[in-house]
Amino acid sequence: MGEVLVTGGAGYIGSHIVRRLVETGRTVVVIDNLSEGSEKALPGEVELVRSDFADRARLDELFGKREIRHVIHMAALALVGDSVSDPATYYRQNVVGSLALLEAAREHQVEGIVFSSTAATYGNPVSLPIDEEHPTRPTNPYGETKLAFERALSWYRNAYGLRYVALRYFNAAGAHPDGDIGEFRRRETHLIPRLLRGILAGEETVVPIFGTDYPTTDGTCVRDYVHVVDLAEAHVHALRALEQGGMEGESFNLGNGEGFSVREVVDMVGKVTGRRPKTEDAPRRAGDPPILVASAARARERLGWQPRLPTLGEIVQTAWKWHESHPRGYES
Numbered sequence: 001m002g003e004v005l006v007t008g009g010a011g012y013i014g015s016h017i018v019r020r021l022v023e024t025g026r027t028v029v030v031i032d033n034l035s036e037g038s039e040k041a042l043p044g045e046v047e048l049v050r051s052d053f054a055d056r057a058r059l060d061e062l063f064g065k066r067e068i069r070h071v072i073h074m075a076a077l078a079l080v081g082d083s084v085s086d087p088a089t090y091y092r093q094n095v096v097g098s099l100a101l102l103e104a105a106r107e108h109q110v111e112g113i114v115f116s117s118t119a120a121t122y123g124n125p126v127s128l129p130i131d132e133e134h135p136t137r138p139t140n141p142y143g144e145t146k147l148a149f150e151r152a153l154s155w156y157r158n159a160y161g162l163r164y165v166a167l168r169y170f171n172a173a174g175a176h177p178d179g180d181i182g183e184f185r186r187r188e189t190h191l192i193p194r195l196l197r198g199i200l201a202g203e204e205t206v207v208p209i210f211g212t213d214y215p216t217t218d219g220t221c222v223r224d225y226v227h228v229v230d231l232a233e234a235h236v237h238a239l240r241a242l243e244q245g246g247m248e249g250e251s252f253n254l255g256n257g258e259g260f261s262v263r264e265v266v267d268m269v270g271k272v273t274g275r276r277p278k279t280e281d282a283p284r285r286a287g288d289p290p291i292l293v294a295s296a297a298r299a300r301e302r303l304g305w306q307p308r309l310p311t312l313g314e315i316v317q318t319a320w321k322w323h324e325s326h327p328r329g330y331e332s
């Protein structure tokens, strides 16, 4: 089976993937600079290399001494707003940095790469639900940089035979049902953790609702929330497909195929926690499409992926369990 290198494995989604990989009997090495994420999110048997994922000398050392056959590339800068105000940093890390990793992987005979891509590669939807044939016209540098790397993967596959799976997540949410790993960023911009942390922080915390005049049922943005445990499972399926040799290189959507508005999420948070989050209506954010809902039919058919925790209730309940027991994240 060989070993698996996970970049960004100490982060929110990465830590759920690493745990699942260990459960399936794999040997995992994580490279993470801990700019986000935490060593405490990792199982004891996993080696953490605390470094930038694009550090060629560290990568050469690592590939030289380990039997790494597959890479799951999660580490990235992933804030849409920051990418608009500072595209240079996003191109440097998400494209130039990722190409350094790809070069190292190619030179050290890595067989396959699973890449964390995003619904932001599509831009404004022209049809719903969004399938993988939908045009890719990102509306921000974050989506552009993810798409650019997907394209690099495709050309590398053609030229050098390095196989890949690019997984385009919609809105990752929820936490491990055990309640011991979950989402906690220094600067939180995602809706569900913001609402839950707002409740825990107390009365004075108000969460803005960006845009209340969209052409949706209640005027707020509609998104497809997918449980982080289901995302983790999709990576195991992708890895298996690469190992079995039937997968040359392809992109897959990961979502539940059902959209929830911001107000519906606020209501669910109120129901699960028994406390009403404080929100205020705010102007739209630049580049936010009104509705993003996935068709994940391709992942079901070609990867055998089936979400196990598809309801918004399960997503918010597991997230609440984690936040309530870890009000200061891994420092709690």
Ligand SMILES: NC(=O)c1ccc[n+]([C@@H]2O[C@H](COP(=O)([O-])OP(=O)(O)OC[C@H]3O[C@@H](n4cnc5c(N)ncnc54)[C@H](O)[C@@H]3O)[C@@H](O)[C@H]2O)c1
Residues within 6 Å of the ligand: 007, 008, 009, 010, 011, 012, 013, 014, 031, 032, 033, 034, 035, 036, 037, 038, 051, 052, 053, 054, 073, 074, 075, 076, 077, 078, 093, 116, 117, 118, 119, 168, 169, 170, 171, 172, 173, 185
């Ligand atoms: N959260 C979502 O809804 C979502 C949706 C679509 C795609 N994604 C993608 O999933 C991936 C993981 O996202 P997440 O939500 O878990 O974020 P996260 O910030 O929790 O995890 C990212 C991890 O990468 C590490 N990292 C960042 N830059 C690094 C560098 N230069 N060198 C080494 N490590 C570095 C961070 O320390 C962190 O542990 C990203 O690639 C993101 O673009 C996330």
